[in-house]
Amino acid sequence: MNERKTIDLEQGWDFMQKGITKLKNTLEGLLKNTPEGLPDPQYSSEDYMMLYTTIYNMCTQKPPHDYSQQLYDKYRESFEEYITSTVLPSLKEKHDEFMLRELIKRWANHKVMVRWLSRFFFYLDRYFIARRSLPGLNEVGLTCFRDL
Numbered sequence: 001m002n003e004r005k006t007i008d009l010e011q012g013w014d015f016m017q018k019g020i021t022k023l024k025n026t027l028e029g030l031l032k033n034t035p036e037g038l039p040d041p042q043y044s045s046e047d048y049m050m051l052y053t054t055i056y057n058m059c060t061q062k063p064p065h066d067y068s069q070q071l072y073d074k075y076r077e078s079f080e081e082y083i084t085s086t087v088l089p090s091l092k093e094k095h096d097e098f099m100l101r102e103l104i105k106r107w108a109n110h111k112v113m114v115r116w117l118s119r120f121f122f123y124l125d126r127y128f129i130a131r132r133s134l135p136g137l138n139e140v141g142l143t144c145f146r147d148l
Contacts, residue, residue, distance in 0.1 A: 006061055006065050007057055007058050007061065008065070009058070009067050009070055012057075012058045012067065013070075013071075013074060015051075015054050016051065016054060016055070016071075016074075016120070017078075019047070019050075019120065020117065020120075022047075023113060023117070024082055024086070026042075027113055031106075031109050048119070048120075051120040052120055052122065052123070055071060055120060055122075055124060056123045058071060059071065059123055060123075068124060068127075068128040071121065071124055072129065072134065075117065075124070075137060075140065075141075076144060078117065079113075079114075079144035079145070080144055080148065082113070083144060083145060083148045087106050087110070087148075088148065090102055091103060091106065107145065110142075110145045111142075113141070114138060114141030114142060117141065118137040118138050118141065121137055125137045125138075
């Protein structure tokens with residue numbers, strides 16, 4: 001059986017960030033072009049599996065290359081960065097009912113983002129988080145929106 005190559009944190013996270021950026025850009029595009037109801041973004045099964053497998057590999061490498069905790073933290077940071085750089089400014093520029101309409105669209109958008117990122121990071125949710133009694137990925141994603 002051949003040994004798989006160790007993925008270092010920076011290299012693996014760079015790859016994941018590209019996938020997350022694609023998701024953000026897709027959702028932003030849908031938000032601008034679809035006034036009501038957001039369809040799910042489309043990922044080819046190859047794209048999806050590459051993102052999922054990257055997380056899986058980074059979580060199952062032997063210590064000190066098991067990056068589960070770092071990936072859990074970066075998952076939260078991805079939401080915090082997106083909300084503070086994109087969502088909050090879009091809400092602050094609107095007032096009254098227009099702000100509320102934007103909030104409704106942003107919340108719908110956020111739930112789609114949480115659903116997709118939770119799928120990419122599913123291995124983390126199922127094994128690392130379950131063993132440590134940490135808040136699940138879904139909860140982390142939704143809590144970020146509420147808190148920020």
